Each structure stands twice: as structure tokens, then as C-alpha cells.
Amino acid sequence: MEKNNRKFPRVTLSLMLIMGLILPSSGWLAPVHVKAANENNPPSKIDLTGIFIAPTTGGSNSSVIGGNIVQITPNTPNQKGGIWSTEANKMDLTKDFNASMYIYFGNQGANAADGMAFVMHNDSRGTNALSPHSGSGLGVYAGQKHGSSKTDGIQKSFAVEFDTYINNNRFDGYFDTNTTKGTHVAWSYPGLAETYIDYFTLFEYRRTMKHNNIDGPSSSVQYPGNLSNDTWRKFTINWNATTSTLTYQLEGLDPVSVPINIQNIFGGDQVYWGFTGSTGSRYQNNRVAFDEVPGLVNAEVKETITRKDGTVVDGGALAKTGEELTYTINAKYLSGKQDWTNIIVKTVLNDHVSYVPGSMTISAGDGSRELDDSFWTGQSLAASIPNMNTNRNDVTISFKAKVNQVKVNTQVTESVKFEGSNYITNTKPVDYVIQANNAPEVTINEEGPIHLAVGEDYQAKGTWMDSDDSTNTLSYDLDGELLKSEVLDNGGSTEPVDWSYPITSDQLKLGENNFHVIARDNGGAYSDATIKIIVESPPAISLTDANREIPVDFGTEYTISGSWNDLDSNLVDLYYAVDSNTPVKFASNVSNSTNKGEDIDYQHSIPADQLSLGMHQVTVYVVDDTGRKSNIEVVTVNVTGKLSFMSVTENVSFENMQIPNQPTYSKRNNDWDILVKDTRGVGSSWRLTATLTDEFSDSQGHFLRDALKFVNEDGIETTMALGVETNVYEMITQDEQNVSINWESDKGILLKIDPFVYIGDYTGKINWHLIDAP
Numbered sequence: 001m002e003k004n005n006r007k008f009p010r011v012t013l014s015l016m017l018i019m020g021l022i023l024p025s026s027g028w029l030a031p032v033h034v035k036a037a038n039e040n041n042p043p044s045k046i047d048l049t050g051i052f053i054a055p056t057t058g059g060s061n062s063s064v065i066g067g068n069i070v071q072i073t074p075n076t077p078n079q080k081g082g083i084w085s086t087e088a089n090k091m092d093l094t095k096d097f098n099a100s101m102y103i104y105f106g107n108q109g110a111n112a113a114d115g116m117a118f119v120m121h122n123d124s125r126g127t128n129a130l131s132p133h134s135g136s137g138l139g140v141y142a143g144q145k146h147g148s149s150k151t152d153g154i155q156k157s158f159a160v161e162f163d164t165y166i167n168n169n170r171f172d173g174y175f176d177t178n179t180t181k182g183t184h185v186a187w188s189y190p191g192l193a194e195t196y197i198d199y200f201t202l203f204e205y206r207r208t209m210k211h212n213n214i215d216g217p218s219s220s221v222q223y224p225g226n227l228s229n230d231t232w233r234k235f236t237i238n239w240n241a242t243t244s245t246l247t248y249q250l251e252g253l254d255p256v257s258v259p260i261n262i263q264n265i266f267g268g269d270q271v272y273w274g275f276t277g278s279t280g281s282r283y284q285n286n287r288v289a290f291d292e293v294p295g296l297v298n299a300e301v302k303e304t305i306t307r308k309d310g311t312v313v314d315g316g317a318l319a320k321t322g323e324e325l326t327y328t329i330n331a332k333y334l335s336g337k338q339d340w341t342n343i344i345v346k347t348v349l350n351d352h353v354s355y356v357p358g359s360m361t362i363s364a365g366d367g368s369r370e371l372d373d374s375f376w377t378g379q380s381l382a383a384s385i386p387n388m389n390t391n392r393n394d395v396t397i398s399f400k401a402k403v404n405q406v407k408v409n410t411q412v413t414e415s416v417k418f419e420g421s422n423y424i425t426n427t428k429p430v431d432y433v434i435q436a437n438n439a440p441e442v443t444i445n446e447e448g449p450i451h452l453a454v455g456e457d458y459q460a461k462g463t464w465m466d467s468d469d470s471t472n473t474l475s476y477d478l479d480g481e482l483l484k485s486e487v488l489d490n491g492g493s494t495e496p497v498d499w500s501y502p503i504t505s506d507q508l509k510l511g512e513n514n515f516h517v518i519a520r521d522n523g524g525a526y527s528d529a530t531i532k533i534i535v536e537s538p539p540a541i542s543l544t545d546a547n548r549e550i551p552v553d554f555g556t557e558y559t560i561s562g563s564w565n566d567l568d569s570n571l572v573d574l575y576y577a578v579d580s581n582t583p584v585k586f587a588s589n590v591s592n593s594t595n596k597g598e599d600i601d602y603q604h605s606i607p608a609d610q611l612s613l614g615m616h617q618v619t620v621y622v623v624d625d626t627g628r629k630s631n632i633e634v635v636t637v638n639v640t641g642k643l644s645f646m647s648v649t650e651n652v653s654f655e656n657m658q659i660p661n662q663p664t665y666s667k668r669n670n671d672w673d674i675l676v677k678d679t680r681g682v683g684s685s686w687r688l689t690a691t692l693t694d695e696f697s698d699s700q701g702h703f704l705r706d707a708l709k710f711v712n713e714d715g716i717e718t719t720m721a722l723g724v725e726t727n728v729y730e731m732i733t734q735d736e737q738n739v740s741i742n743w744e745s746d747k748g749i750l751l752k753i754d755p756f757v758y759i760g761d762y763t764g765k766i767n768w769h770l771i772d773a774p
Contacts, residue, residue: 036075036106036285037230038230038231038232039104039230039287040065040066041232042069042102042104042232042289043234044102044289044417044424045069045102045290045291046068046289046291046292046293046420046421046422046423046424047067047421047422048064048067048068048070049067050086051086051089051290051293051296052064052083052084052085052086052089053083053084053085053086053127054081054083054084055128056128057125057128058130058131059080059130059132060080060081060082060130061073061074061081062083064083068290069289070083070275070287070288071286071287072116072276072287073278073279073283073284073285073286075108076279076283077280078134078135078283079278079279079283080134080137080139080276080277081130081139081277081278082129082130082274082275082277083274083275084126084129084272084273085293087127088337089293089294089296089337090271090272090273091239091273091295093239093241093244094269095239095241095295096238096240096241097238097239097295097298098236098237098239098292099236099238099273099290099292099293099294100234100235100236100291100292100424101235101236101288101289101290101291102232102233102234102235102288102290102291103162103233103235103250103286103287103288104231104233104285104288104289105162105228105229105284105285106230106283106284107228107229107285108282108283109226109229111228111282112164112165112226112227112228112283113279113280113281114134114135114136114163114164114165114277114278114279114280114284115138115161115162115163115164115227115278115284116138116162116275116276116277116288117139117140117160117161117162117190117277118159118160118162118235118273118274118275119140119159119190119273119275120246120266120271120273121156121157121266121271121273122155122156122266122271122272123154123155123156123157123191124155129155129272130154130276131154133152133153134279135167135173135279136165136167136173136175136176136280138159138277139277139278140153140154140159140161140190141159141196142190144173144174144175144207145173146198146205146207147198147207150195150196151193154190155191156267157191157265158187158188158189158246158258158265158266159188159189159190160185160187161187161211162183162227163184163185163186164183164227164284165183166182173206174208175208175209176208177206177208178208178210178211178214178215178216178218178221179211179218181223182223183224183225183226184223185222185250186212186218186220186222187211187256188211188212188213191265194210195209195210196208196209196210197209222253222256224250224252224253232289233250234250234251235249235250235251236248236249237294239294243259244261244262245258245259246260275288291423291424291425292425293422295337296337296422296423297340297420298333298335298336299332299333299334299336299388300332300334301331301416301425301426302427302428303328303330303415303416303428303430304327305325305326305327305328306326306328307323307326308323308324308326313325313430313432314431314432315431316411316431316432316433317433318433318434318435319433319434319435320434320437320522320523321403321406321434321435321437321521321523321524322402322403322405322522322523322524323402323403324356324402325403327399327400327401329345329347329397329398329416329427330395330396330397331345331385331395331418332393332394333388333389333393334393336389336423340387340389340423341422342387342421343418343419343420344419344420345381345382345383345384345385345418346381346382346416346418347380347381347415347417348379348380349379349381349401350412350413350414351379352406352410352412352434353402353403353404353434354401354402354404355379355401356400356401356402357373359399359400360375360397360399361397361399362383362385362395362396362397362398363395364385364386364392364394364396365393365394371397385397402524403434403523404434405437405439405523405524406435407436409433409434409435410436411433411434412432412434413429413431415427415428415429415430437468437469437525438466438467439521439525439527440464440469440472440519440521441465441496442462442463442464442474442499442518442519442527442528442529443462443496443529444460444461444462444530445461446461446531447531449531449532449533449534450531450532450533450534451534451626452505452533452534452535452536453535453536453537453538454535454536454538454567456535457503457504458502458503459500459501459502459503460500460501460502460503460531461498461501462499462500462529463496463497463498464490464496464499464519465493465494465496465497466490466519467494468521469522470489470490470492471489471490471521472488472490472519472520473486473488473520474486474488474499474518474519476501476515476516476517477516477518478503478508478513478515478516479514483501483503484501499517501517503533508533508535509535510537511534512533512534513533513534513535514530514532514533515530515531515532515533516528516529516530517530536568536624536626536628537567537569537628538566538624538628538630539565539566539569539623539624539628540564540565540622540631541562541564541620541622541633542562542564542599543560543561543562543633543634544560544562545560545635546634546635547635548635548636549615549635549636549637550635550636551640552611552637552639553639553679554608554611554612554613554639554640554641554680555608555679557611558605558606558611558618558637559605559606560603560604560606560618560620560635561603561604562601562602562620563602564599564600564602564630565593565596565599566592566597567597568596569596569625569626569628570591570592571590571591571624572589572590572622572623572624573585573588573589573622574587574604574622575621575622576604576606576618576619577618578606578611578616578617578618579616579617581610583619586604587602587604590602611637611639613640613641613681614639615638615639616636616637616638616639617635617637618637619632620632620633621633640680641680641684642680643676643677643679643680644770645674645676645677645768645770646675646677646738647673647675648675649671649672649673652668652671652672652766653668653671654666654667654750654751655667655668657753659757660755661755663753665746665753666751666752667745667746668745668749672741674688674740674741674768675738675739675740676731676738676740676741676770677737677738677739678731678737678738678739679737681733682733682735684733684772685730685733686730686770686771686772686773687727687729687730687731687770687771687774688727688728688729688731688741688769688771689725689726689768689771690710690726690749690767690768690769691723691724691725691766691769692708692722692723692764692766693723693765693766694764696762696763697762697763697764698761698763700760702758704751704754704764706719706721707751707753707754707757708720709749709750709751710726710748710749710750711746711747711750712747713744713747715746715747717752720749725769728741728748728749730774749766
């Protein structure tokens with residue numbers, strides 16, 4: 001005793017020192033209340049009416065919110081609670097079953113406590129079974145105090161705990177000494193006394209408990225991290241009656257399988273099941289929502305995706321772009337305590353397929369009928385199906401979806417949710433791969449734009465190739481109107497293959513046309529090419545003298561005239577060309593008529609210096625503002641020379657003289673002005689003749705007969721007899737075109753006066769003639 005008496009003061013002193021070191025302030029202990037955003041919004045929830053019941057004794061604080069969410073404990077300190085299946089909804093451990101639910105641990109973060117437990121039991125208290133212990137007791141365990149009862153927890157029970165607070169000190173107890181890594185998930189037998197271990201350390205008496213039925217650290221305990229983060233987590237239970245094995249899984253963790261000796265643990269094969277939970281000085285909101293309750297509705301759901309040939313698409317099978325798949329969604333009602341009611345079939349198609357409108361049907365044992373497309377919103381389907389029971393136990397929805405093009409092989413997953421008032425389940429995911437479809441390549445040989453005249457055809461040519469499809473449909477389109485589609489086969493070649501399409505002039509309109517060729521493979525992948533074809537109406541011109549020979553005197557200009565028209569241009573230039581000389585633009589940027597196509601007159605004089613002697617081809621044409629040239633009109637211009645008098649003095653005279661005593665020549669006065677023009681060209685011969693047509697006479701009737709003489713260069717005199725034509729000048733044309741008839745003063749035409757003539761003023765008349773001949 002003394003030894004013990006001496007020991008206790010040291011123990012007390014040590015504990016006090018430890019307390020002084022580790023005891024936190026009251027402010028630090030106060031939890032921070034964080035408002036939750038998702039506490040009322042589990043991913044799914046079914047109606048719990050008549051399925052669960054809360055204990056009516058033992059201080060349970062549990063409640064059912066809105067008929068479909070169980071609140072095990074509110075978000076306040078020192079609470080405990082539970083909820084149990086009714087007598088009619090006990091688990092039958094002689095049969096396989098599944099249970100599915102979502103559990104929620106509030107939003108307290110590191111300040112959360114204490115957690116929840118999934119519990120199966122055959123406690124004699126039935127639906128009033130509840131541990132008297134809050135805090136670490138989680139509403140299911142015996143007390144944590146050393147030496148206290150080990151059997152005041154829920155008896156004949158199995159529990160999976162979700163512990164959000166580590167109890168590992170003198171004030172919180174030592175239940176969790178083998179799970180000190182943090183928030184944990186573990187299973188236990190709360191009703192077995194051997195689950196609780198009392199022991200003594202150097203300083204104190206403690207009680208811990210077995211996690212996963214192991215005394216000491218357990219490597220199989222799961223540590224999910226922070227559970228109180230405003231998140232609903234999926235939790236599933238599966239019971240295999242043959243092996244008496246229960247498998248549970250919390251979302252994000254691996255499944256855990258626990259063999260259970262039914263008779264040793266429960267003492268029978270019918271057990272209550274549900275949840276318990278508690279809070280301490282720290283707290284959290286513990287909630288549960290169910291989507292599958294064991295035995296309530298037993299059903300099988302399945303989605304099958306098949307090709308046209310009936311082969312199943314699943315397990316990574318390949319689906320090709322453009323392929324039409326049939327989605328078949330089936331539900332079979334197997335058994336249950338209730339009809340499966342208010343069922344909505346929900347699915348969201350992957351982004352790489354498209355629902356085929358009008359393809360959905362339903363079969364519910366009363367024949368097949370079409371379902372309205374209004375059940376679809378984009379890629380989402382939400383369709384009601386009839387309530388299911390043992391009489392209507394098989395419902396199938398079927399529809400088609402077309403596989404879209406993807407650039408790379410793309411794995412997709414499809415699943416369907418059946419959401420009823422009392423049972424929510426999902427089909428097993430169907431996985432397949434949409435095979436990438438390389439788009440074909442199509443080209444047009446010419447870049448364009450192509451300029452054509454009205455009435456001109458065009459042969460479009462190019463190539464197409466497809467690396468993963470041997471056949472393509474080529475469509476030819478002109479200004480949005482399909483001309484033709486044809487299926488071409490490349491024989492498996494990956495090299496370009498030629499295509500050709502004739503476009504006739506009657507298919508083309510005046511102005512701009514856009515020809516479009518599209519190559520599309522069987523999967524719907526395509527490429528296209530476009531070329532612009534401009535149909536232009538070249539201007540037209542007329543020439544008044546076209547195709548005629550027009551004589552033109554040398555040295556005079558020639559005037560061209562006519563009209564032009566153009567159906568589509570705004571401005572034109574007009575040209576003429578003489579022979580092969582450089583064309584001359586004689587009218588620039590001439591505006592077209594407002595009413596295009598009307599004739600517009602033109603006229604232009606070609607200068608004489610551009611028209612030499614001889615024949616000339618004069619051409620005229622028009623060029624429009626697109627560079628289109630009109631027809632060419634031609635006229636032959638015959639430029640000829642001319643021999644003519646430029647001037648002849650009307651009155652010429654001879655010198656006055658006295659009657660001589662012998663025959664004497666009277667010379668010409670200076671009023672003789674005879675000018676001849678010869679434009680016939682160098683080497684042309686001509687001569688000038690003079691004819692005395694009226695004998696020289698005076699007013700008295702006297703005559704100077706045979707007086708008019710012509711003296712040539714050699715001095716030979718020729719009498720210019722009345723009426724006789726006399727050559728008085730001869731010429732071979734040189735460079736000069738204008739020739740002045742000049743004789744030396746004693747040569748040429750002279751008047752010879754004889755001594756016997758009468759005095760008087762004599763006049764006569766001479767006719768001049770130019771002879772175009774040597």
C-alpha cells in the first residue's frame with residue numbers, strides 16, 4: 001500500500017504537468033460552424049415512407065427530412081441517433097441482396113466529430129436498439145471507459161464505422177489507438193465483449209477497441225481523408241448468402257469483404273439494418289439518402305448496344321464513324337415487397353453520337369409502340385416507363401444513334417439510370433471505342449477563277465483520295481444546286497484518283513458561278529473544294545463598212561463608224577489597227593449603257609498619214625473592263641493616187657506688143673499659174689495637153705490664125721491648130737506631188753504675131769487636159 005501511496009502523487013503530478021502542456025484553450029476547442037451547400041441535395045434519393053423507423057427510446061435525435069433524407073444527428077453537440085429498417089424490411093441473410101445509399105458528414109472539415117456507422121443487428125430491442133453513448137460511441141458501441149460495461153452497445157451486431165474524430169487521449173478516450181492516422185473506415189462487432197480491450201499503461205487504465213476485429217494496428221483499416229467537406233459519398237453493401245460474405249465500399253475506396261458467421265454474430269438470419277451516429281463537443285451533420293433498399297424491389301437493368309448486323313458493341317469494341325447503332329435498355333422486375341413505381345429512365349449520350357430522330361420505341365408487354373422525341377433534350381433522355389411488378393415485369397426502350405466523326409480513336413462509356421420512387425439503380429457501363437475516321441481529300445486541278453465566254457462549256461477535273469475508306473460519294477454542286485452525286489471506288493488505293501465533271505454552258509449564268517465538289521466517305525467525313533467560274537459576255541462591235549473595199553484618195557483621212565454593245569461590263573476601250581501596226585486606242589473608258597446590251601454608236605477618223613498608197617486592212621474591236629475582247633470587224637481601204645489640177649488660172653495673157661515687121665513671139669505674162677497634183681506615187685507618168693478651142697479674134701472680126709505656137713525644149717515649134725490637142729508638158733512623178741507647170745520664157749506656149757495682122761485686142765480659148773499616161 002505504501003508503495004502505491006507513494007506512486008499516486010507522482011502520477012498525479014505527472015498528469016498535471018502533461019495537462020498543463022497539452023490542454024488547449026476553450027476557444028481552440030470551440031468548433032467552427034461552416035454552412036453546408038449540399039446537405040439537402042444528394043445525387044439520388046428514394047421515398048422512405050414505411051421503410052425505416054427511428055428509435056423511440058434511448059434519446060435518439062434522428063429524423064426523416066422530406067420523406068427521403070435521414071438525418072442521423074443534427075449539426076449540434078452531444079447528439080446520438082439511429083434509424084432502422086422496419087420489421088417488414090429486415091435483411092434476409094438467406095438470400096443475396098444489394099443496398100445502395102449516399103452518406104453525408106456535414107461541412108466541418110477538421111472540426112468534425114464523431115461520425116456514423118452502418119449497422120446490422122438482431123438486438124432484442126429491435127427498432128429501439130441504440131447505444132447510450134454519444135461521442136466515440138457512434139450510437140452503436142459500448143462505453144469507452146476502462147472497466148465499464150462491454151455489452152451496453154447494440155447487441156448481436158455488425159458495424160462499418162465512418163469515424164471522423166480520433167479518440168486517443170485521456171479526455172476523449174482511447175478507442176482509436178490502432179487507427180491514429182486520421183479519419184477512418186473500419187468494421188467491427190459492437191455487441192461482442194471481446195471487441196473492447198481494457199488495459200493499463202504506465203500511467204493509467206484505458207479501453208480500446210478492435211478495428212477490423214484486430215487487436216493492434218490494422219493495415220486493412222481505410223483512411224479516406226476529410227469526410228466532412230460538404231460531399232455526398234456513395235456507399236454500397238452486397239451480401240452473398242452462399243459464402244455469408246458482406247462486401248462494402250465507400251466511394252473513393254477499395255471494396256472490403258467480411259466473412260460473417262451469421263449464427264455467432266446475429267443468432268438468426270433475419271436482421272435489422274440501418275445507421276447510427278453521434279457528436280460530442282465537436283459535431284457534424286450526419287445524413288443518409290437511399291437509392292436501393294434490400295428486398296424492396298429486386299430488378300435487373302441492362303443496356304445493350306448493337307450494330308446493324310446484331311453484333312454487340314462493348315468491352316472496347318470499335319464503332320466506325322457514320323455507323324448506326326441500336327441502344328436497347330431493358331428492365332426486368334424479379335421480385336419485391338413493393339411494385340417499382342414512378343420510374344424515369346435517364347441517360348446522357350456521349351458527345352460523339354447523335355440520336356436518330358423518330359427511332360425510339362418502348363415495349364412493356366403490351367406490344368411495341370413509338371416514343372415521342374420530346375423525351376430528348378439535346379443528348380439527354382428522360383422517359384417515363386410504366387410501374388413494374390410481377391405482372392408487368394419486362395420493359396424495353398430502344399433507339400438508334402449515329403456515330404459522329406472523331407479525329408482520334410475515342411473511348412466512350414454509356415450507362416442508364418432507372419430512377420423510381422422506391423428504387424434507383426444503374427446499368428453496368430457499356431464501353432466502346434469510336435474509331436477515328438480520316439476525312440477524304442478532294443482537289444480541283446485549276447485554282448481559278450476560270451473565265452468563260454457566254455456559250456462556252458467547262459470540264460471540271462480534279463482528284464480525290466481516302467486513306468481509310470475505299471468508296472466515297474462525290475457530289476457536284478453549282479451555286480447551291482446539286483448537279484449530280486456519284487459513288488466512286490479507289491480500289492483500296494491511298495493515292496489520288498481522278499474525277500471529272502462536264503459543266504455545260506446552259507448550266508452557267510452570266511457573271512460569277514461557284515462550282516463545289518464534295519467527297520464524303522461512308523462515315524460522313526468529308527472535304528470539299530471550290531472553284532469560281534466567271535461567265536463573261538465579250539463586247540460585240542459592228543463596222544459600217546465591214547467586209548467591203550472602200551476607195552480612199554491618198555492624203556485624205558478615213559472615218560470608221562458603227563456601234564458596240566456589252567451585256568455585263570461597265571466600261572470599254574475601242575481600238576483600230578491598220579494592217580499589222582500597233583493597235584490604236586481611239587476611245588478609252590467608254591461607259592456602257594444603263595440598259596446593258598443596247599447598241600452604242602462610235603465614230604473615228606483615221607489620219608491620212610496612217611494610210612499610205614495601196615490596200616490596207618483596217619480592223620476595229622472592243623475590250624471590256626475584264627479584258628474580254630470583242631469580235632474583230634475588218635474593212636479594206638484602197639488608198640489610190642490622183643492626177644489633178646490644183647489650180648489653173650482662168651485668164652492668162654501674153655505681152656502686148658506692136659505689130660512687128662517680121663513674125664515675132666509674144667511672150668507669156670506672169671499670170672500663167674498652172675499647178676498639177678500627182679498622188680499616184682513615184683514613177684507615175686503624165687502629160688499636159690492644150691487645145692485651142694476658140695480662134696484668137698478681136699472685136700472687129702479680125703483673127704490671128706495659126707498664131708498659137710508651142711515651142712519644146714529643143715526649140716521646135718508646133719502650131720496649135722484649132723481643135724487639135726497638143727502635148728505641152730510631160731512628167732514622171734518623183735518625190736514631188738505638186739508640180740508647177742513652168743516653161744522657159746522662150747519655150748512653151750507662145751503667141752506668134754505676123755507683120756500683117758490688124759491692131760487690136762485678141763482673145764481665144766484654151767482647154768487644158770491632164771493625161772494619166774506617158
